[in-house]
Amino acid sequence: MSDYSFDTLQIHAGAEPDPATGARQVPIYQTTAYVFKDAAHAARLFGLQEVGYIYSRLTNPTVSALAARIAALEGGAGAVCCSSGHAAQIMALFPLMGPGLNIVASTRLYGGTITQFSQTIKRFGWSCTFVDFDDPAAIEAAVNEDTRAIFCESISNPAGYLTDLPAVAAVANKVGLPLIVDNTLASPYLCRPIEHGATLVVHSATKYLTGNGTVTGGAVIDSGKFDWSASGKFPSLSEPEPAYHGLAFHKALGPMAFTFHSIAVGLRDLGMTMNPQGAHYTLMGIETLSLRMEKHVANAKAVAEWLEADPRIDFVTYGGLASSPWAKRAARLYPKGSGALFTVAVKGGYDACVKLVNNLKLFSHVANLGDARSLIIHSASTTHSQLTEEQQIKAGAGPNVVRLSIGIENAADLIADLDQALTAATA
Numbered sequence: 486m487s488d489y490s491f492d493t494l495q496i497h498a499g500a501e502p503d504p505a506t507g508a509r510q511v512p513i514y515q516t517t518a519y520v521f522k523d524a525a526h527a528a529r530l531f532g533l534q535e536v537g538y539i540y541s542r543l544t545n546p547t548v549s550a551l552a553a554r555i556a557a558l559e560g561g562a563g564a565v566c567c568s569s570g571h572a573a574q575i576m577a578l579f580p581l582m583g584p585g586l587n588i589v590a591s592t593r594l595y596g597g598t599i600t601q602f603s604q605t606i607k608r609f610g611w612s613c614t615f616v617d618f619d620d621p622a623a624i625e626a627a628v629n630e631d632t633r634a635i636f637c638e639s640i641s642n643p644a645g646y647l648t649d650l651p652a653v654a655a656v657a658n659k660v661g662l663p664l665i666v667d668n669t670l671a672s673p674y675l676c677r678p679i680e681h682g683a684t685l686v687v688h689s690a691t692k693y694l695t696g697n698g699t700v701t702g703g704a705v706i707d708s709g710k711f712d713w714s715a716s717g718k719f720p721s722l723s724e725p726e727p728a729y730h731g732l733a734f735h736k737a738l739g740p741m742a743f744t745f746h747s748i749a750v751g752l753r754d755l756g757m758t759m760n761p762q763g764a765h766y767t768l769m770g771i772e773t774l775s776l777r778m779e780k781h782v783a784n785a786k787a788v789a790e791w792l793e794a795d796p797r798i799d800f801v802t803y804g805g806l807a808s809s810p811w812a813k814r815a816a817r818l819y820p821k822g823s824g825a826l827f828t829v830a831v832k833g834g835y836d837a838c839v840k841l842v843n844n845l846k847l848f849s850h851v852a853n854l855g856d857a858r859s860l861i862i863h864s865a866s867t868t869h870s871q872l873t874e875e876q877q878i879k880a881g882a883g884p885n886v887v888r889l890s891i892g893i894e895n896a897a898d899l900i901a902d903l904d905q906a907l908t909a910a911t912a
């Protein structure tokens with residue numbers, strides 16, 4: 486299956502005709518449990534001597550089809566689906582971490598991830614050091630003997646900054662740590678982080694993978710390439726796991742060690758499971774991923790270029806613009822496009838931004854991104870309103886800035902909507 490091209494895999498990977506009925510589309514297996522053939526079969530499943538379905542907190546055929554498809558699209562050895570993108574981040578870190586251990590992450594991250602990493606993970610005894618990922622020496626300097634992972638986004642929220650993944654992967658390789666890349670904003674169509682040296686990829690399937698704002702979901706994809714046994718730093722994977730019959734996952738399962746651990750221990754004990762209905766919606770959405778991403782990128786480029794040339798605008802941060810500081814990096818690492826999320830600074834500051842948001846008719850004012858619909862948010866009066874103006878500016882969410890997530894409508898209609906709303910906002 487993996488020999489097929491992206492357009493074919495996004496429709497076929499992970500989905501044979503249903504063995505029970507011949508159903509061509511993946512059925513929604515709306516069941517909690519699966520009948521064992523006999524007591525010996527049950528014992529083999531629980532002992533991981535045979536792979537099969539036990540209970541839907543662990544695995545479910547609809548969810549498994551999606552996991553296999555996402556793994557194929559990212560070029561990974563295996564994947565596990567989760568209840569949200571934030572759940573996927575905890576699931577990615579869980580087998581690697583323990584009390585007193587830390588990660589090194591980019592300063593340029595989704596706001597919710599900054600909160601998760603700077604505040605919430607402290608309750609597990611984990612911590613995070615944030616550094617500028619354009620400075621490989623700073624990443625290396627932040628790593629100490631308690632560091633267990635390096636974390637960044639490929640294209641990052643909110644300004645559409647483009648990470649130099651090979652440069653970051655070279656540091657991770659040098660210090661012998663796994664690189665985890667949140668590939669939500671790029672999708673595997675625009676960027677495949679494993680090809681640039683990532684060990685694990687995480688997704689919020691809530692965004693482009695589903696593509697229509699209907700579900701909350703996530704995924705962790707393992708490259709299968711990291712040697713979990715080499716350093717002795719990852720005992721959950723390399724040593725007998727007391728939480729699972731003393732199984733040594735890496736020795737027993739090789740490139741599938743991380744994925745099996747995530748299911749057998751992670752989903753079993755943390756319960757951050759994707760439900761089969763959610764998996765169904767994401768399977769429907771992912772069939773058109775390449776078509777949608779092409780249109781998202783073409784529209785984003787058209788809208789960003791129009792805005793940049795408009796006298797009512799101060800600046801546009803889109804990485805796909807010829808004027809972008811990331812233009813060379815975009816051509817080298819993101820040749821199919823720089824995504825469809827960027828920020829725009831409006832002349833007239835806070836008041837003009839609020840009026841712009843209020844006067845738009847096609848754009849929806851929401852806290853989501855990656856929808857078929859075009860979306861806008863004025864961060865300073867919403868998601869970043871708790872911060873001081875100085876903190877807002879540092880986060881790329883100053884009072885004069887709005888964030889746009891460009892959808893797959895007609896670009897001229899989107900530009901006309903922005904034009905009339907800018908007229909009202911700057912009158």
Ligand SMILES: *Cc1c(COP(=O)(O)O)cnc(C)c1O
Nearest residue numbers: 569570571595642669689691702
């Ligand atoms: C939305 C988002 C998340 C969190 O995903 P949820 O599905 O909302 O939990 C993480 N990373 C990025 C880049 C996101 O855009």
